[in-house]
Amino acid sequence: xxxxxxxxxxxxxxxxxxxxxxxxxxxxxxxxxxxxxxxxxxxxxxxxxxxxxxxxxxxxxxxxxxxxxxxxxxxxxxxxxxxxxxxxxxxxxxxxxxxxxxxxxxxxxxxxxxxxxxxxxxxxxxxxxxxxxxxxxxxxxxxxxxxxxxxxxxxxxxxxxxxxxxxxxxxxxxxxxxxxxxxxxxxxxxxxxxxxxxxxxxx
Amino acid sequence: xxxxxxxxxxxxxxxxxxxxxxxxxxxxxxxxxxxxxxxxxxxxxxxxxxxxxxxxxxxxxxxxxxxxxxxxxxxxxxxxxxxxxxxxxxxxxxxxxxxxxxxxxxxxxxxxxxxxxxxxxxxxxxxxxxxxxxxxxxxxxxxxxxxxxxxxxxxxxxxxxxxxxxxxxxxxxxxxxxxxxxxxxxxxxxxxxxxxxxxxxxx
DNA sequence: TGTACATCAGTGAACGCGCGTTCACTGATGTAC
DNA sequence: TGTACATCAGTGAACGCGCGTTCACTGATGTAC
Numbered sequence: 392x393x394x395x396x397x398x399x400x401x402x403x404x405x406x407x408x409x410x411x412x413x414x415x416x417x418x419x420x421x422x423x424x425x426x427x428x429x430x431x432x433x434x435x436x437x438x439x440x441x442x443x444x445x446x447x448x449x450x451x452x453x454x455x456x457x458x459x460x461x462x463x464x465x466x467x468x469x470x471x472x473x474x475x476x477x478x479x480x481x482x483x484x485x486x487x488x489x490x491x492x493x494x495x496x497x498x499x500x501x502x503x504x505x506x507x508x509x510x511x512x513x514x515x516x517x518x519x520x521x522x523x524x525x526x527x528x529x530x531x532x533x534x535x536x537x538x539x540x541x542x543x544x545x546x547x548x549x550x551x552x553x554x555x556x557x558x559x560x561x562x563x564x565x566x567x568x569x570x571x572x573x574x575x576x577x578x579x580x581x582x583x584x585x586x587x588x589x590x591x592x593x594x
Numbered sequence: 595x596x597x598x599x600x601x602x603x604x605x606x607x608x609x610x611x612x613x614x615x616x617x618x619x620x621x622x623x624x625x626x627x628x629x630x631x632x633x634x635x636x637x638x639x640x641x642x643x644x645x646x647x648x649x650x651x652x653x654x655x656x657x658x659x660x661x662x663x664x665x666x667x668x669x670x671x672x673x674x675x676x677x678x679x680x681x682x683x684x685x686x687x688x689x690x691x692x693x694x695x696x697x698x699x700x701x702x703x704x705x706x707x708x709x710x711x712x713x714x715x716x717x718x719x720x721x722x723x724x725x726x727x728x729x730x731x732x733x734x735x736x737x738x739x740x741x742x743x744x745x746x747x748x749x750x751x752x753x754x755x756x757x758x759x760x761x762x763x764x765x766x767x768x769x770x771x772x773x774x775x776x777x778x779x780x781x782x783x784x785x786x787x788x789x790x791x792x793x794x795x796x797x
Numbered sequence: 798t799g800t801a802c803a804t805c806a807g808t809g810a811a812c813g814c815g816c817g818t819t820c821a822c823t824g825a826t827g828t829a830c
Numbered sequence: 831t832g833t834a835c836a837t838c839a840g841t842g843a844a845c846g847c848g849c850g851t852t853c854a855c856t857g858a859t860g861t862a863c
Contacts, residue, residue, distance in 0.1 A: 553760045
Protein backbone atom coordinates (compact mmCIF):
# COMPACT_ATOMS: atom_id res chain seq x y z
CA UNK A 392 0.00 0.00 0.00
CA UNK A 393 0.95 3.61 -0.28
CA UNK A 394 0.61 3.82 3.47
CA UNK A 395 4.19 4.98 3.48
CA UNK A 396 3.58 7.68 0.88
CA UNK A 397 0.49 8.80 2.79
CA UNK A 398 2.54 9.02 5.93
CA UNK A 399 5.10 11.15 4.16
CA UNK A 400 2.38 13.49 2.93
CA UNK A 401 1.01 13.75 6.42
CA UNK A 402 4.46 14.57 7.76
CA UNK A 403 5.02 17.18 5.10
CA UNK A 404 1.77 18.80 6.12
CA UNK A 405 2.84 18.76 9.75
CA UNK A 406 6.17 20.26 8.78
CA UNK A 407 4.55 23.15 6.93
CA UNK A 408 2.17 23.80 9.78
CA UNK A 409 5.00 23.78 12.27
CA UNK A 410 6.91 26.21 10.07
CA UNK A 411 3.86 28.44 9.87
CA UNK A 412 3.53 28.49 13.63
CA UNK A 413 7.21 29.22 14.06
CA UNK A 414 7.11 32.16 11.66
CA UNK A 415 3.90 33.51 13.15
CA UNK A 416 5.46 33.50 16.60
CA UNK A 417 9.03 34.42 15.94
CA UNK A 418 9.29 35.74 12.43
CA UNK A 419 11.28 34.42 9.53
CA UNK A 420 14.51 34.42 11.50
CA UNK A 421 12.83 32.24 14.12
CA UNK A 422 12.51 29.41 11.64
CA UNK A 423 15.09 26.72 12.43
CA UNK A 424 15.34 23.31 10.86
CA UNK A 425 16.32 21.72 14.17
CA UNK A 426 13.35 23.12 16.00
CA UNK A 427 10.98 21.96 13.31
CA UNK A 428 12.42 18.46 13.47
CA UNK A 429 11.96 18.45 17.21
CA UNK A 430 8.42 19.72 16.92
CA UNK A 431 7.16 17.23 14.37
CA UNK A 432 9.14 14.45 15.98
CA UNK A 433 11.55 13.48 13.26
CA UNK A 434 15.26 13.76 12.82
CA UNK A 435 16.98 16.73 11.31
CA UNK A 436 17.87 14.88 8.14
CA UNK A 437 14.34 13.59 7.59
CA UNK A 438 13.18 17.11 6.81
CA UNK A 439 14.98 16.86 3.53
CA UNK A 440 12.86 13.92 2.54
CA UNK A 441 9.80 16.13 2.92
CA UNK A 442 11.04 19.31 1.34
CA UNK A 443 13.94 20.26 -0.89
CA UNK A 444 15.25 23.02 1.35
CA UNK A 445 14.17 25.77 3.69
CA UNK A 446 13.37 28.11 0.82
CA UNK A 447 10.72 25.74 -0.43
CA UNK A 448 9.28 25.57 3.04
CA UNK A 449 9.02 29.34 3.33
CA UNK A 450 7.39 29.49 -0.07
CA UNK A 451 4.82 26.89 0.94
CA UNK A 452 3.99 28.79 4.08
CA UNK A 453 3.61 31.92 1.98
CA UNK A 454 1.26 30.04 -0.28
CA UNK A 455 -0.96 29.13 2.65
CA UNK A 456 -0.91 32.71 3.88
CA UNK A 457 -1.99 33.97 0.48
CA UNK A 458 -4.81 31.44 0.42
CA UNK A 459 -6.07 32.59 3.79
CA UNK A 460 -5.74 36.21 2.76
CA UNK A 461 -7.75 35.48 -0.35
CA UNK A 462 -10.44 33.79 1.72
CA UNK A 463 -10.58 36.77 4.07
CA UNK A 464 -10.95 39.26 1.25
CA UNK A 465 -13.60 37.09 -0.36
CA UNK A 466 -15.69 37.36 2.76
CA UNK A 467 -16.02 41.12 2.29
CA UNK A 468 -19.21 42.25 0.53
CA UNK A 469 -18.85 41.98 -3.19
CA UNK A 470 -21.63 42.86 -5.58
CA UNK A 471 -21.47 46.49 -6.57
CA UNK A 472 -23.98 47.90 -8.97
CA UNK A 473 -23.46 51.60 -8.35
CA UNK A 474 -20.41 53.79 -8.00
CA UNK A 475 -21.27 54.39 -4.36
CA UNK A 476 -21.46 50.66 -3.71
CA UNK A 477 -18.22 50.10 -5.56
CA UNK A 478 -16.55 52.61 -3.29
CA UNK A 479 -17.89 50.80 -0.24
CA UNK A 480 -16.66 47.51 -1.63
CA UNK A 481 -13.16 48.92 -2.10
CA UNK A 482 -13.17 50.37 1.39
CA UNK A 483 -14.25 47.01 2.78
CA UNK A 484 -11.50 45.16 0.91
CA UNK A 485 -8.87 47.64 2.06
CA UNK A 486 -9.96 47.37 5.68
CA UNK A 487 -10.05 43.58 5.45
CA UNK A 488 -6.53 43.65 4.07
CA UNK A 489 -5.38 45.84 6.93
CA UNK A 490 -7.05 43.61 9.51
CA UNK A 491 -5.48 40.51 8.01
CA UNK A 492 -2.04 42.10 8.04
CA UNK A 493 -2.44 43.05 11.66
CA UNK A 494 -3.72 39.65 12.71
CA UNK A 495 -1.04 37.80 10.78
CA UNK A 496 1.74 40.29 11.09
CA UNK A 497 4.75 38.06 10.75
CA UNK A 498 3.26 35.75 8.15
CA UNK A 499 2.09 38.71 6.12
CA UNK A 500 5.54 40.29 6.26
CA UNK A 501 7.13 37.15 4.90
CA UNK A 502 5.08 37.61 1.75
CA UNK A 503 7.09 40.72 1.00
CA UNK A 504 10.33 40.34 2.91
CA UNK A 505 11.52 37.00 1.74
CA UNK A 506 14.07 37.05 -1.04
CA UNK A 507 15.24 33.86 -2.59
CA UNK A 508 18.84 32.74 -2.19
CA UNK A 509 20.68 34.71 -4.87
CA UNK A 510 20.07 32.02 -7.47
CA UNK A 511 16.78 32.29 -9.14
CA UNK A 512 13.30 32.87 -9.47
CA UNK A 513 10.07 32.65 -7.60
CA UNK A 514 8.23 29.63 -9.03
CA UNK A 515 5.27 30.24 -11.32
CA UNK A 516 2.65 28.96 -8.92
CA UNK A 517 3.70 31.56 -6.37
CA UNK A 518 3.43 34.38 -8.89
CA UNK A 519 0.03 33.34 -10.19
CA UNK A 520 -1.25 33.08 -6.64
CA UNK A 521 -0.33 36.68 -6.04
CA UNK A 522 -2.31 37.69 -9.09
CA UNK A 523 -5.57 36.23 -7.87
CA UNK A 524 -5.56 38.73 -5.05
CA UNK A 525 -6.01 41.59 -7.45
CA UNK A 526 -9.38 40.28 -8.47
CA UNK A 527 -10.90 41.68 -5.27
CA UNK A 528 -9.85 45.14 -6.31
CA UNK A 529 -10.53 44.86 -10.02
CA UNK A 530 -14.15 43.81 -9.73
CA UNK A 531 -15.32 46.98 -7.95
CA UNK A 532 -13.23 49.04 -10.34
CA UNK A 533 -15.25 47.76 -13.26
CA UNK A 534 -18.28 49.38 -11.71
CA UNK A 535 -16.44 52.46 -10.54
CA UNK A 536 -14.70 53.37 -13.77
CA UNK A 537 -16.41 51.37 -16.53
CA UNK A 538 -15.05 53.74 -19.16
CA UNK A 539 -11.45 52.70 -18.46
CA UNK A 540 -9.76 50.11 -20.65
CA UNK A 541 -8.91 46.83 -18.96
CA UNK A 542 -5.27 47.76 -19.19
CA UNK A 543 -5.86 51.03 -17.38
CA UNK A 544 -7.96 49.33 -14.75
CA UNK A 545 -5.20 46.84 -14.09
CA UNK A 546 -2.71 49.63 -13.57
CA UNK A 547 -5.13 51.52 -11.39
CA UNK A 548 -5.77 48.41 -9.35
CA UNK A 549 -2.10 47.88 -8.87
CA UNK A 550 -1.61 51.46 -7.79
CA UNK A 551 -4.47 51.34 -5.32
CA UNK A 552 -3.26 48.09 -3.87
CA UNK A 553 0.27 49.42 -3.50
CA UNK A 554 -0.97 52.61 -1.87
CA UNK A 555 -3.10 50.82 0.70
CA UNK A 556 -0.33 48.32 1.27
CA UNK A 557 2.05 51.18 1.95
CA UNK A 558 -0.23 52.74 4.53
CA UNK A 559 -0.67 49.41 6.25
CA UNK A 560 3.02 48.52 6.11
CA UNK A 561 4.18 51.80 7.59
CA UNK A 562 1.30 51.84 10.05
CA UNK A 563 2.28 48.44 11.39
CA UNK A 564 5.98 49.13 11.28
CA UNK A 565 7.36 48.95 14.76
CA UNK A 566 10.23 51.29 14.00
CA UNK A 567 8.20 54.40 14.50
CA UNK A 568 5.49 54.65 17.04
CA UNK A 569 2.84 52.06 16.32
CA UNK A 570 -0.33 53.60 15.00
CA UNK A 571 -3.41 52.58 16.98
CA UNK A 572 -5.77 50.37 15.08
CA UNK A 573 -8.63 52.84 14.88
CA UNK A 574 -6.33 55.54 13.57
CA UNK A 575 -4.91 53.24 10.94
CA UNK A 576 -8.35 52.20 9.78
CA UNK A 577 -9.34 55.83 9.45
CA UNK A 578 -6.28 56.57 7.35
CA UNK A 579 -7.00 53.67 5.04
CA UNK A 580 -10.65 54.47 4.67
CA UNK A 581 -9.78 58.10 4.04
CA UNK A 582 -7.28 57.22 1.37
CA UNK A 583 -9.62 54.91 -0.52
CA UNK A 584 -12.50 57.36 -0.36
CA UNK A 585 -10.22 60.14 -1.50
CA UNK A 586 -9.11 58.11 -4.49
CA UNK A 587 -12.66 57.08 -5.36
CA UNK A 588 -13.84 60.67 -5.11
CA UNK A 589 -10.98 61.70 -7.35
CA UNK A 590 -11.93 59.06 -9.88
CA UNK A 591 -15.58 60.09 -9.81
CA UNK A 592 -14.61 63.76 -10.13
CA UNK A 593 -13.37 62.92 -13.60
CA UNK A 594 -10.44 60.71 -14.53
CA UNK B 595 47.76 68.08 19.97
CA UNK B 596 44.52 66.40 19.16
CA UNK B 597 46.11 65.15 15.97
CA UNK B 598 45.29 61.71 17.20
CA UNK B 599 41.63 62.56 17.85
CA UNK B 600 41.41 64.21 14.44
CA UNK B 601 42.84 61.11 12.84
CA UNK B 602 40.24 59.00 14.57
CA UNK B 603 37.47 61.25 13.32
CA UNK B 604 38.84 61.00 9.82
CA UNK B 605 38.94 57.23 10.08
CA UNK B 606 35.42 57.10 11.38
CA UNK B 607 34.31 59.11 8.38
CA UNK B 608 36.15 56.74 6.07
CA UNK B 609 34.54 53.80 7.78
CA UNK B 610 31.04 55.17 7.33
CA UNK B 611 31.70 55.97 3.71
CA UNK B 612 33.07 52.51 3.09
CA UNK B 613 29.99 51.04 4.74
CA UNK B 614 27.78 53.21 2.57
CA UNK B 615 29.51 52.01 -0.56
CA UNK B 616 29.27 48.39 0.55
CA UNK B 617 25.55 48.64 1.21
CA UNK B 618 24.89 50.52 -2.01
CA UNK B 619 26.64 47.80 -3.98
CA UNK B 620 25.72 44.66 -2.14
CA UNK B 621 22.90 45.46 0.20
CA UNK B 622 22.78 45.20 3.95
CA UNK B 623 23.88 41.57 3.94
CA UNK B 624 26.94 42.60 1.96
CA UNK B 625 28.23 44.62 4.88
CA UNK B 626 31.12 42.78 6.55
CA UNK B 627 33.37 44.09 9.28
CA UNK B 628 36.39 42.34 7.78
CA UNK B 629 35.89 43.88 4.37
CA UNK B 630 35.49 47.34 5.83
CA UNK B 631 38.70 46.94 7.79
CA UNK B 632 40.48 45.88 4.63
CA UNK B 633 39.05 48.78 2.69
CA UNK B 634 39.94 51.57 5.09
CA UNK B 635 43.25 49.93 5.89
CA UNK B 636 42.90 49.14 9.55
CA UNK B 637 42.66 45.98 11.54
CA UNK B 638 39.42 44.25 12.35
CA UNK B 639 39.56 45.20 16.01
CA UNK B 640 40.25 48.86 15.29
CA UNK B 641 36.74 49.25 13.93
CA UNK B 642 35.47 49.00 17.46
CA UNK B 643 37.45 52.06 18.41
CA UNK B 644 35.56 54.01 15.77
CA UNK B 645 32.08 52.67 16.32
CA UNK B 646 30.32 50.73 19.06
CA UNK B 647 29.05 47.96 16.83
CA UNK B 648 27.71 47.25 13.37
CA UNK B 649 24.25 48.46 14.31
CA UNK B 650 25.57 51.93 14.99
CA UNK B 651 27.32 51.88 11.64
CA UNK B 652 24.14 50.98 9.80
CA UNK B 653 22.29 53.72 11.65
CA UNK B 654 24.92 56.28 10.67
CA UNK B 655 24.71 55.26 7.04
CA UNK B 656 20.95 55.59 7.27
CA UNK B 657 21.39 59.04 8.69
CA UNK B 658 23.46 60.09 5.68
CA UNK B 659 20.92 58.62 3.33
CA UNK B 660 18.13 60.56 4.99
CA UNK B 661 20.18 63.75 4.71
CA UNK B 662 20.69 63.21 0.99
CA UNK B 663 17.03 62.37 0.53
CA UNK B 664 16.10 65.55 2.31
CA UNK B 665 18.43 67.55 0.08
CA UNK B 666 16.90 65.95 -3.02
CA UNK B 667 13.37 66.73 -1.96
CA UNK B 668 14.36 70.27 -1.08
CA UNK B 669 15.50 70.79 -4.65
CA UNK B 670 11.96 70.26 -5.92
CA UNK B 671 9.97 73.47 -6.49
CA UNK B 672 8.44 74.69 -3.29
CA UNK B 673 6.41 77.86 -3.06
CA UNK B 674 2.75 77.13 -3.65
CA UNK B 675 0.24 79.90 -3.49
CA UNK B 676 -2.70 78.21 -5.22
CA UNK B 677 -4.29 74.80 -4.90
CA UNK B 678 -3.14 73.95 -8.41
CA UNK B 679 0.43 74.88 -7.54
CA UNK B 680 0.24 72.90 -4.34
CA UNK B 681 -0.81 69.87 -6.32
CA UNK B 682 2.15 70.32 -8.64
CA UNK B 683 4.45 70.68 -5.65
CA UNK B 684 3.19 67.41 -4.19
CA UNK B 685 3.57 65.64 -7.50
CA UNK B 686 7.11 66.95 -7.78
CA UNK B 687 7.99 65.77 -4.29
CA UNK B 688 6.52 62.34 -4.93
CA UNK B 689 8.41 61.94 -8.19
CA UNK B 690 11.61 63.13 -6.56
CA UNK B 691 11.10 60.55 -3.84
CA UNK B 692 10.61 57.83 -6.39
CA UNK B 693 13.69 58.87 -8.34
CA UNK B 694 15.78 58.91 -5.19
CA UNK B 695 14.59 55.45 -4.22
CA UNK B 696 15.45 54.10 -7.64
CA UNK B 697 18.87 55.74 -7.73
CA UNK B 698 19.72 54.65 -4.19
CA UNK B 699 17.83 51.40 -4.11
CA UNK B 700 19.81 49.49 -1.52
CA UNK B 701 20.51 52.45 0.73
CA UNK B 702 16.87 53.47 0.60
CA UNK B 703 15.75 49.95 1.49
CA UNK B 704 17.95 49.94 4.56
CA UNK B 705 15.93 52.88 5.86
CA UNK B 706 12.95 50.55 6.19
CA UNK B 707 14.38 47.04 6.34
CA UNK B 708 16.81 47.37 9.16
CA UNK B 709 15.58 46.19 12.50
CA UNK B 710 17.67 46.63 15.59
CA UNK B 711 19.04 43.63 17.42
CA UNK B 712 16.14 42.52 19.63
CA UNK B 713 17.23 44.78 22.45
CA UNK B 714 16.01 48.27 22.14
CA UNK B 715 15.18 51.30 20.49
CA UNK B 716 16.10 53.49 17.60
CA UNK B 717 17.96 56.47 19.04
CA UNK B 718 16.17 59.80 19.18
CA UNK B 719 18.30 61.52 16.59
CA UNK B 720 17.29 58.89 14.03
CA UNK B 721 13.62 59.38 14.76
CA UNK B 722 13.71 63.16 14.58
CA UNK B 723 15.57 62.96 11.28
CA UNK B 724 12.75 60.94 9.82
CA UNK B 725 10.31 63.61 10.88
CA UNK B 726 12.00 66.39 8.97
CA UNK B 727 11.13 64.60 5.76
CA UNK B 728 7.46 65.18 6.30
CA UNK B 729 7.94 68.90 6.02
CA UNK B 730 8.15 68.60 2.23
CA UNK B 731 4.67 67.16 2.19
CA UNK B 732 3.13 69.29 4.89
CA UNK B 733 3.99 72.65 3.38
CA UNK B 734 2.00 72.14 0.17
CA UNK B 735 -0.83 70.68 2.22
CA UNK B 736 -1.21 73.96 4.08
CA UNK B 737 -2.08 75.58 0.77
CA UNK B 738 -4.11 72.67 -0.51
CA UNK B 739 -6.35 72.17 2.53
CA UNK B 740 -5.99 75.30 4.66
CA UNK B 741 -9.25 74.51 6.44
CA UNK B 742 -7.80 71.32 8.02
CA UNK B 743 -6.47 71.40 11.54
CA UNK B 744 -2.75 70.87 11.93
CA UNK B 745 -3.47 67.50 13.47
CA UNK B 746 -5.52 66.43 10.46
CA UNK B 747 -2.90 67.71 8.07
CA UNK B 748 -0.24 65.69 9.83
CA UNK B 749 -2.31 62.55 9.50
CA UNK B 750 -3.07 63.31 5.89
CA UNK B 751 0.59 63.90 5.21
CA UNK B 752 1.48 60.62 6.79
CA UNK B 753 -1.11 58.81 4.75
CA UNK B 754 0.00 60.39 1.50
CA UNK B 755 3.61 59.62 2.22
CA UNK B 756 2.80 56.01 3.07
CA UNK B 757 0.72 55.60 -0.06
CA UNK B 758 3.39 56.95 -2.37
CA UNK B 759 5.99 54.95 -0.52
CA UNK B 760 3.94 51.81 -1.08
CA UNK B 761 3.67 52.38 -4.79
CA UNK B 762 7.39 52.98 -5.04
CA UNK B 763 8.30 50.03 -2.84
CA UNK B 764 6.19 47.55 -4.75
CA UNK B 765 7.15 49.09 -8.06
CA UNK B 766 10.84 48.62 -7.31
CA UNK B 767 10.39 45.22 -5.74
CA UNK B 768 12.25 42.68 -7.78
CA UNK B 769 10.02 39.83 -6.73
CA UNK B 770 7.39 40.60 -9.27
CA UNK B 771 8.22 41.92 -12.68
CA UNK B 772 10.01 45.22 -12.37
CA UNK B 773 7.85 48.13 -13.42
CA UNK B 774 9.52 50.32 -16.05
CA UNK B 775 10.44 53.73 -14.80
CA UNK B 776 8.02 55.67 -16.95
CA UNK B 777 5.15 53.44 -15.90
CA UNK B 778 6.00 53.85 -12.25
CA UNK B 779 6.18 57.60 -12.57
CA UNK B 780 2.77 57.65 -14.21
CA UNK B 781 1.31 55.57 -11.38
CA UNK B 782 2.71 57.91 -8.77
CA UNK B 783 1.64 61.05 -10.52
CA UNK B 784 -1.80 59.57 -11.05
CA UNK B 785 -2.14 58.65 -7.40
CA UNK B 786 -1.15 62.07 -6.12
CA UNK B 787 -3.39 63.90 -8.56
CA UNK B 788 -6.24 61.58 -7.69
CA UNK B 789 -5.82 62.34 -4.02
CA UNK B 790 -5.53 66.07 -4.60
CA UNK B 791 -8.61 66.04 -6.78
CA UNK B 792 -10.43 64.13 -4.08
CA UNK B 793 -9.35 66.70 -1.50
CA UNK B 794 -10.42 69.58 -3.68
CA UNK B 795 -13.75 67.89 -4.42
CA UNK B 796 -14.59 68.34 -0.78
CA UNK B 797 -12.88 66.73 2.14
C1' DT C 798 3.17 -19.17 6.06
C1' DG C 799 8.09 -18.57 5.78
C1' DT C 800 12.54 -17.03 4.18
C1' DA C 801 15.78 -14.03 1.62
C1' DC C 802 16.36 -9.91 -0.25
C1' DA C 803 15.73 -4.99 -1.81
C1' DT C 804 14.26 -0.56 -1.04
C1' DC C 805 14.17 3.56 1.08
C1' DA C 806 12.61 6.36 5.04
C1' DG C 807 14.96 7.68 9.07
C1' DT C 808 19.14 9.00 11.84
C1' DG C 809 22.19 12.41 13.87
C1' DA C 810 27.06 13.38 13.91
C1' DA C 811 29.84 16.01 11.25
C1' DC C 812 30.80 19.36 7.60
C1' DG C 813 31.26 23.84 6.02
C1' DC C 814 30.55 28.38 6.13
C1' DG C 815 29.97 32.85 7.86
C1' DC C 816 30.68 36.42 10.94
C1' DG C 817 30.45 39.89 14.96
C1' DT C 818 33.02 40.67 18.93
C1' DT C 819 36.68 40.20 22.38
C1' DC C 820 41.15 40.44 24.44
C1' DA C 821 45.94 39.86 25.66
C1' DC C 822 49.51 41.96 23.63
C1' DT C 823 52.58 45.72 20.82
C1' DG C 824 54.28 49.75 19.83
C1' DA C 825 53.75 54.49 18.69
C1' DT C 826 52.52 59.04 20.65
C1' DG C 827 52.63 62.27 24.00
C1' DT C 828 53.75 63.87 28.75
C1' DA C 829 56.53 64.87 33.00
C1' DC C 830 60.56 65.97 34.93
C1' DT D 831 67.37 68.42 24.52
C1' DG D 832 67.03 64.02 26.78
C1' DT D 833 65.20 60.20 29.46
C1' DA D 834 61.60 57.45 31.77
C1' DC D 835 57.15 56.48 31.85
C1' DA D 836 52.05 56.29 30.81
C1' DT D 837 48.46 56.09 27.75
C1' DC D 838 45.88 54.28 24.40
C1' DA D 839 45.22 53.34 19.43
C1' DG D 840 46.13 49.34 16.82
C1' DT D 841 46.55 44.22 16.07
C1' DG D 842 44.70 39.80 14.53
C1' DA D 843 44.15 35.26 16.39
C1' DA D 844 40.73 33.13 18.73
C1' DC D 845 36.11 32.78 20.70
C1' DG D 846 31.44 31.82 20.37
C1' DC D 847 27.48 31.21 18.16
C1' DG D 848 24.35 29.83 14.75
C1' DC D 849 22.70 27.02 11.27
C1' DG D 850 21.55 24.69 6.62
C1' DT D 851 22.87 20.63 4.44
C1' DT D 852 25.11 16.18 3.68
C1' DC D 853 26.10 11.38 4.15
C1' DA D 854 27.45 6.86 5.72
C1' DC D 855 24.86 3.98 8.20
C1' DT D 856 20.40 1.42 10.41
C1' DG D 857 16.49 -0.74 10.46
C1' DA D 858 11.73 -1.10 9.25
C1' DT D 859 8.59 -2.07 5.36
C1' DG D 860 7.31 -4.40 1.56
C1' DT D 861 8.18 -7.77 -2.22
C1' DA D 862 9.46 -12.18 -4.59
C1' DC D 863 9.66 -16.80 -4.56
